[in-house]
Amino acid sequence: MTIKTYIRSILLAALVALSLAGxxxxxxxxxxxxxxxxxxxxxxxILSIVVIPALFWFKRxxxxxxxxxxxxxxxxxxxxxxxxxxxxxxxxxxPDILLKSMILDILILWGKFxxxxxxxxxxxxxxxxxxxxxxxxxxxxxxxxxxxxxxxVSFVYYLGNRLWS
Amino acid sequence: MNQFKWFTRNWWILHIVxxxxxxxxxxxxHF
Numbered sequence: 461m462t463i464k465t466y467i468r469s470i471l472l473a474a475l476v477a478l479s480l481a482g483x484x485x486x487x488x489x490x491x492x493x494x495x496x497x498x499x500x501x502x503x504x505x506i507l508s509i510v511v512i513p514a515l516f517w518f519k520r521x522x523x524x525x526x527x528x529x530x531x532x533x534x535x536x537x538x539x540x541x542x543x544x545x546x547x548x549x550x551x552x553x554x555p556d557i558l559l560k561s562m563i564l565d566i567l568i569l570w571g572k573f574x575x576x577x578x579x580x581x582x583x584x585x586x587x588x589x590x591x592x593x594x595x596x597x598x599x600x601x602x603x604x605x606x607x608x609x610x611x612x613v614s615f616v617y618y619l620g621n622r623l624w625s
Numbered sequence: 626m627n628q629f630k631w632f633t634r635n636w637w638i639l640h641i642v643x644x645x646x647x648x649x650x651x652x653x654x655h656f
Contacts, residue, residue, distance in 0.1 A: 523628040
């Protein structure tokens with residue numbers, strides 16, 4: 461086994477572990493019978509556990525895994541923020557907003573995003589320690605591109621929620 | 626990115642599909 465395969469396996473294990481944890485937390489606290497919207501974390505969980513690691517495993521489908529992983533994180537961020545705002549109950553003081561809102565869950569989700577990003581960067585651009593980081597921030601596959609898409613998805617989702625009811 | 630050749634050429638199709646999907650998702654989800 462090469463170091464490359466070894467590190468790829470470690471990152472994939474981290475990705476699956478985080479996805480499994482997320483899937484289990486969702487299935488424990490959201491019963492699909494209560495609200496059909498809870499089908500979203502169920503489907504996202506299945507995709508994250510089975511489909512995304514498979515896409516990441518093959519060089520040919522690596523970029524699709526990266527994009528799917530990123531967009532599932534964006535969907536999770538938007539829907540969990542929506543959930544937190546719609547069911548805003550106890551958190552009022554700043555520490556409560558940090559500890560009792562959905563920020564915590566969203567941060568864990570972004571942990572999964574960054575594991576996927578590390579996997580993508582290492583597979584795409586290699587393991588050369590002296591290679592300088594290239595590319596424009598707001599272009600694919602860099603972080604600015606993801607932030608633009610997070611903002612755009614939030615906006616379109618918000619419009620759908622407000623205008624079409 | 627070579628893997629997205631079809632998507633980069635037809636980026637507008639992808640964006641119409643994506644915008645429709647996220648607009649629908651915002652409509653469909655109610656907490």
